[in-house]
Amino acid sequence: MHRAHHGRVTSADAKPAAATILHVDLDAFFAAVEQRDRPELRGRPVIVGGGDRNARGVVSAASYEARVFGVRSAMPLRTAGALCPQGVFLPVDGAKYSAVSRQVMAILRGFTPLVEPVSIDEAFLDMAGTETLHGPAEEAAKAIKSAIRLEVALSASVGVATTKLVAKVASELRKPDGLVIVQPGTEAAFLAPLPIERLWGVGARSRAVLSEYGVRTIGDLAALPADLLVRRFGNGGPQLAARAVGIDPSPVGDGAATKSVSHEHTFDVDTADWEVIERTLLALSEGVAGRLRASGVKAGTVAIRLRDSDFVTISRQRTLKRPTDLTEPIWRMAVSLVRPEVRGMRVRLLGVGASHLTDREQLALFGAEDGRQRRAVEASDAIRERFGTRAITRARLLDSSVAAPFERDFQKAPDAPRIGSRPPADRDTRAVTARAQDAGIEAEALDTEHPFD
Ligand code: DCP
């Protein structure tokens, strides 16, 4: 009889782990905030993004009234305008939404210290050990939903399960205002009938491979022979099989364990144009530096990742003279690491990462600060928070085809699960995919010191 010493008990003879993990996701977040603040918009189709049905750009959020017309996030505003002529189009008020986001995260932290924000409007919580305070996780979930309604007048959907993966799938199932509890031991049965698109962490590329085998539901995937998955997905195969039955060992982390941050961009068309490569590195470095600043840490090491048209991938990393959270030094280092490698290569993917993170306060003791540059950067962060990412963009980025990193910069750790040695672009969750269309960039924060494995 074997029982795990730590964490979840997995052996068959043991009692299944309790469902203590919650995934909380606000409903139609940006649109709901606008409807909250302007009662005349309640019950009407509200579309946030651009502020004008004829504007360029995409929909950030659509109220559920607008979704009836087929309007969705990441859809061009003009398409939304055509689908929903009576829609109310509003600009993105990034500062307001991030302030509300912070309020919501604070409410969540009132229920458990183990809160892992995933994006501006969603977080994982682990309620283990809070039962005497909040009762079983189901009760806690209800209390959290009412607290959010009472304190910030918004509605949230919650999934409760034994793993982050299943909780995430569960919260999406009955939106808006949903509460879905998946009892321990029923994870595989819960997932089986759902379309494979719902399986968090399985990207479009993997799905394309799986469709060759007629996989439409998560249950179809669970039924595939293990050796086939290994043949087609390598190291990722076993993890894919595990995810199909709801197994996900990743703990709810409060971000303290984040050891590196990275941003990646896959080009629509592979490029050998050094101008484009340099600009892309700048956009990526800006994203990485923004995330470092948001978490109050500096990086000692910069890493790059480079993939060519033949999918050959290389990583290089080098230590900085002094740790930084500024775009410029990260970009310079990234450029110097990439330059010698690209000769004639058609680049498919570029990544910039930062690791060996240290607390900013710790560093300030050593006086390793460039005051002027810091003040400029902090001013631009403030503007970014007030007006959204696009308000401030370096001249070099202006004519770039690469969008500025999405305004989640100031949020913590947007994270996509990693599946083994995953084929490229395989980590897109629904949320990350949607945003990646907006930003053209994927981001992650990892608990490893090697941003690119
Ligand atoms: N967002 C964005 N661009 C995207 C996707 C999302 O700007 N392509 C922003 C607007 C959303 C917020 O992030 O309101 C949260 O994203 P969600 O995916 O959680 O979408 P919603 O909260 O709007 O709707 P749902 O009720 O489906 O969660």
Ligand code: MG
């Ligand atoms: Mg949401």
